[in-house]
Amino acid sequence: MVAQPAIVQRRDAMTPVLRLLAKRLATSLIVLVGVSMLIFAIARIIPGDPARIALGPNATAEQIAALRAQLHLDQSVFVQYGYFVADVLRGDLGISLYTNRPVTTDIAQFLPATLELILVAGAMMIAFGLPLGIWSARYKGKWADNLIRLISLLGVSAPSFVWAVILMLLFAFYLPLFPIAGRISDDIVVTPVTGFLMIDTLVAGNLRAFADAAWHIALPAFALALSGIGQAARLTRANMVETYERPYIEMARSYGFSERRIANRYAFKPSLIPSLTIIGLDFAAMLGNAFLVEAIFAWPGLSRYGVEVILRKDLNGIVGTVLIISATFLIVNIIVDLLIAFLNPRIRHSQRAS
Amino acid sequence: MSAPMLDIRDLHLSFKGHTGLTEVLHGISLHIQPGERVALVGESGSGKSVTARIVLGLLQDLPSARITGQVLFDGRDLELMSSRARHALRGTAMSMIFQDPTSSLNPVFRIADQFHDVLRRADPSVAKAAAHDRAAAILAEVSIRDAQRVLNAYPFQLSGGMNQRVMIAMALANEPALLIADEPGTALDVTVQAQTLQLMRRLVEDHHTAVLFISHNLGVVREFADRLYVIYKGRMVEQGPTDAVFADPRHPYTRALMAAVPHLTGGGIPEIAEASPDFAAPLVDHEAEAPS
Amino acid sequence: MRRTFAILAANPLSLLGLVLVALVVISAVFADFIAPFPAHRGAVVDFANFNQPPQWPYIFGTDLVGRDLFSRIIYAYRISLVLGIVVLAIAVPIGVTIGLLAGYLGGWTEYLLMRLTDVFLSIPPLVLAMSIMGVLEPTLTNGMLAVTAMWWPWYARLVYNITRGEREEGYVLAAEVIGASRGHVIFREILPNCMPAVITKMTLDMGFVILIASSLSFLGLGVQPPTPDLGSMVAAGATYLPDSWWLTVFPGLAILVAVFGFNLIGDALRDILGADQ
Numbered sequence: 001m002v003a004q005p006a007i008v009q010r011r012d013a014m015t016p017v018l019r020l021l022a023k024r025l026a027t028s029l030i031v032l033v034g035v036s037m038l039i040f041a042i043a044r045i046i047p048g049d050p051a052r053i054a055l056g057p058n059a060t061a062e063q064i065a066a067l068r069a070q071l072h073l074d075q076s077v078f079v080q081y082g083y084f085v086a087d088v089l090r091g092d093l094g095i096s097l098y099t100n101r102p103v104t105t106d107i108a109q110f111l112p113a114t115l116e117l118i119l120v121a122g123a124m125m126i127a128f129g130l131p132l133g134i135w136s137a138r139y140k141g142k143w144a145d146n147l148i149r150l151i152s153l154l155g156v157s158a159p160s161f162v163w164a165v166i167l168m169l170l171f172a173f174y175l176p177l178f179p180i181a182g183r184i185s186d187d188i189v190v191t192p193v194t195g196f197l198m199i200d201t202l203v204a205g206n207l208r209a210f211a212d213a214a215w216h217i218a219l220p221a222f223a224l225a226l227s228g229i230g231q232a233a234r235l236t237r238a239n240m241v242e243t244y245e246r247p248y249i250e251m252a253r254s255y256g257f258s259e260r261r262i263a264n265r266y267a268f269k270p271s272l273i274p275s276l277t278i279i280g281l282d283f284a285a286m287l288g289n290a291f292l293v294e295a296i297f298a299w300p301g302l303s304r305y306g307v308e309v310i311l312r313k314d315l316n317g318i319v320g321t322v323l324i325i326s327a328t329f330l331i332v333n334i335i336v337d338l339l340i341a342f343l344n345p346r347i348r349h350s351q352r353a354s
Numbered sequence: 355m356s357a358p359m360l361d362i363r364d365l366h367l368s369f370k371g372h373t374g375l376t377e378v379l380h381g382i383s384l385h386i387q388p389g390e391r392v393a394l395v396g397e398s399g400s401g402k403s404v405t406a407r408i409v410l411g412l413l414q415d416l417p418s419a420r421i422t423g424q425v426l427f428d429g430r431d432l433e434l435m436s437s438r439a440r441h442a443l444r445g446t447a448m449s450m451i452f453q454d455p456t457s458s459l460n461p462v463f464r465i466a467d468q469f470h471d472v473l474r475r476a477d478p479s480v481a482k483a484a485a486h487d488r489a490a491a492i493l494a495e496v497s498i499r500d501a502q503r504v505l506n507a508y509p510f511q512l513s514g515g516m517n518q519r520v521m522i523a524m525a526l527a528n529e530p531a532l533l534i535a536d537e538p539g540t541a542l543d544v545t546v547q548a549q550t551l552q553l554m555r556r557l558v559e560d561h562h563t564a565v566l567f568i569s570h571n572l573g574v575v576r577e578f579a580d581r582l583y584v585i586y587k588g589r590m591v592e593q594g595p596t597d598a599v600f601a602d603p604r605h606p607y608t609r610a611l612m613a614a615v616p617h618l619t620g621g622g623i624p625e626i627a628e629a630s631p632d633f634a635a636p637l638v639d640h641e642a643e644a645p646s
Numbered sequence: 647m648r649r650t651f652a653i654l655a656a657n658p659l660s661l662l663g664l665v666l667v668a669l670v671v672i673s674a675v676f677a678d679f680i681a682p683f684p685a686h687r688g689a690v691v692d693f694a695n696f697n698q699p700p701q702w703p704y705i706f707g708t709d710l711v712g713r714d715l716f717s718r719i720i721y722a723y724r725i726s727l728v729l730g731i732v733v734l735a736i737a738v739p740i741g742v743t744i745g746l747l748a749g750y751l752g753g754w755t756e757y758l759l760m761r762l763t764d765v766f767l768s769i770p771p772l773v774l775a776m777s778i779m780g781v782l783e784p785t786l787t788n789g790m791l792a793v794t795a796m797w798w799p800w801y802a803r804l805v806y807n808i809t810r811g812e813r814e815e816g817y818v819l820a821a822e823v824i825g826a827s828r829g830h831v832i833f834r835e836i837l838p839n840c841m842p843a844v845i846t847k848m849t850l851d852m853g854f855v856i857l858i859a860s861s862l863s864f865l866g867l868g869v870q871p872p873t874p875d876l877g878s879m880v881a882a883g884a885t886y887l888p889d890s891w892w893l894t895v896f897p898g899l900a901i902l903v904a905v906f907g908f909n910l911i912g913d914a915l916r917d918i919l920g921a922d923q
Contacts (some may be wrong), residue, residue, distance in 0.1 A: 002677050031765055034768075039777065042777055042778055132777035150659070158898065159864070159877075161864050161884075165884065173888040174769070174888075246458055254452075256475055261471075270461060283765075285771060286772050291772065291776070292864060295884070306773075307865050307866065307867075310776060310779070313780065318780055349511065
């Protein structure tokens with residue numbers, strides 16, 4: 001008789017995930033410190049004196065010296081970094097020289113619109129990209145596969161602003177199905193709670209306003225999602241084609257499971273796990289690409305602020321924007337990692353495989 | 355002689371490739387009586403695995419495969435059936451056990467869930483709880499004492515031998531009339547392999563299941579099969595009752611195979627270095643000569 | 647090499663890719679002979695013909711100061727290609743070397759190099775390039791620098807993953823056993839096995855560098871006028887939608903054509919060389 005192998009009990013299932021979360025948070029913290037140093041370094045190679053730029057050409061030497069002292073620009077780079085970290089830890093990103101307001105206030109105002117756009121685009125990426133990839137793999141070599149491959153390659157072959165221009169021309173001008181710009185119609189008033197219009201309208205119980213917000217976000221979100229949809233479809237297809245070669249798929253076939261069930265369940269789930277990391281990265285890329293789409297659709301998000309602070313060499317603005325975006329990115333990646341851990345029994349029930 | 359469970363007559367298989375048709379099976383014939391254990395022996399590439407996949411109806415849907423001949427399953431010709439009708443037989447009237455148990459079970463689903471899907475082939479409305487109980491009962495039959503824990507486990511949490519038992523249990527769960535075993539347990543170590551084969555032998559006897567046992571290992575075949583066929587490069591070269599063939603192997607290829615496997619349960623692929631022209635000698639049929 | 651080319655030419659899609667890339671490369675190299683108005687690459691003003699829809703001799707129309715869009719797109723291709731080649735020529739060797747060292751040496755080298763890579767990968771690519779461009783003067787050289795800074799980590803990670811797998815392979819162990827130097831093992835034994843994946847990625851990336859560079863200049867953070875650039879042309883025309891559609895559509899499609907061409911070839915190469923992402 002063969003000895004019964006040790007089997008991990010079900011009630012222990014959360015412990016490895018929690019351990020993974022702790023480990024990921026620690027690594028992310030190290031990376032975030034690295035990011036802050038990198039951003040700080042980039043900000044310090046700025047040519048010219050930020051204080052002088054901020055105050056304009058008519059400022060007196062005293063005024064400039066005062067601002068330099070206020071910004072700690074008169075001290076060593078290391079001291080400056082120390083002040084910077086201490087401020088960030090207190091939730092103080094400094095005053096934007098562009099808006100003359102705390103950078104945190106600016107970001108709090110502009111970030112929700114951008115995040116809402118990204119979340120809707122991310123949902124589209126998953127809702128369209130994964131099924132297209134599954135189909136493509138299931139009908140590998142058939143016309144449906146070739147068509148999907150061609151479309152997804154086209155999707156990744158143009159920057160979001162080109163898709164934004166094309167979609168806007170087609171579906172807002174020539175076929176006026178969608179609004180041209182903005183987040184919501186002018187005659188609708190929404191009390192801001194979260195800053196996410198699709199949530200705020202629901203909180204207010206105003207379904208007409210919700211529909212209006214959804215109608216406004218559809219086109220820009222789709223323009224932003226297009227390359228992600230293509231990427232997700234390509235990746236899902238590639239991983240599933242590989243999975244289809246595995247013995248367990250032949251076993252599923254030998255038991256007469258339907259091709260549909262094999263594709264959607266037996267081949268898809270093992271393929272999803274390696275896809276998720278890249279899908280997380282694509283989602284992150286949207287944080288940057290949102291800038292491109294917002295510019296075309298006059299979306300009142302972080303884009304215009306980000307570009308303005310960069311063009312005006314507003315140090316605090318640049319550092320704050322990049323730091324917030326990077327932190328969002330890290331959070332997304334941690335969520336993706338946890339999702340992978342949750343989906344992959346090997347991680348859920350033991351130490352991390354990779 | 356009763357009607358055979360499986361009766362293959364003059365089966366040809368070719369694949370359409372870039373360079374035209376390549377014939378893989380050159381007209382093989384084989385039959386299995388109900389409850390009989392028949393081995394198909396040959397080296398890799400001899401055509402034994404594709405034969406199994408034709409019986410299961412897995413190759414028929416491949417656009418590049420050209421199949422001619424008759425494959426009678428329980429008196430019905432598979433080649434004349436619709437692909438839907440062939441599909442209905444899989445997992446119910448016939449099932450298959452694969453070479454490597456651990457990689458043949460889906461890594462991301464619990465054994466219980468995979469078992470549920472298997473049981474649903476016979477009874478589409480079977481509830482999860484009922485399926486769980488059925489599965490536990492069948493696992494007990496393959497000498498798994500702690501069925502609940504195994505059902506809640508993922509394949510990677512179980513040993514290869516344990517997964518092999520799970521596969522055997524799944525394969526027999528719907529009481530198939532024919533079980534195809536493609537090199538079962540070759541991926542396991544020799545003692546575990548021998549144990550699971552004994553177990554499988556006992557079960558198919560109890561359930562009166564016909565078995566097509568595919569192997570390159572004559573030692574294992576001798577332990578398991580009532581009759582055997584030796585296949586070489588897509589042609590049958592010798593067939594007969596296991597004892598008769600082992601007592602008096604007459605085809606040069608069969609003799610070469612036996613010389614390469616001196617031990618009863620020796621693992622590994624026999625090393626037959628060179629293809630001899632003798633190997634193309636015609637079929638030796640022990641049954642045709644000795645009246646049965 | 648010749649065989650690879652033959653396979654590429656046999657498949658309709660990769661053949662299309664070859665044709666598109668050939669068109670882009672030929673127009674970039676021979677821009678002076680192909681462009682109907684070579685002078686329009688610079689700060690020329692022709693108010694008599696400003697903002698004209700597509701018509702002979704301006705097949706793609708004219709821009710807001712009367713310059714031929716077709717000529718400007720052709721010269722923009724020249725800049726895009728130069729930028730792509732320079733960025734990859736710098737980013738790939740850096741990334742590959744870091745990946746090889748981290749993957750083969752392990753230990754602290756691995757930890758430091760891969761955390762550094764993580765840091766760069768933790769900022770969305772476009773945002774990283776934007777912030778670098780923000781503090782530097784927006785010139786072509788600085789644009790290349792910014793894009794290079796965001797590009798090398800991808801190669802570091804790719805090669806690192808391959809190297810970690812290859813390190814345990816028999817041929818590497820064999821080389822170590824017979825006393826080959828580290829340099830020999832890394833660059834003569836492991837590197838050749840990374841090349842199919844690297845070459846495939848480079849082909850795909852040629853398109854993506856063009857894409858990212860155009861995104862930067864679209865935001866006003868890249869090549870500055872009057873130098874013709876596809877991204878800034880789209881940006882300049884965006885406010886004149888939908889009436890002057892040609893101002894944005896043709897430069898936009900020009901980006902699509904170039905990137906799509908490189909992607910088609912890259913995809914086919916991946917199939918042929920069997921390289922994983």
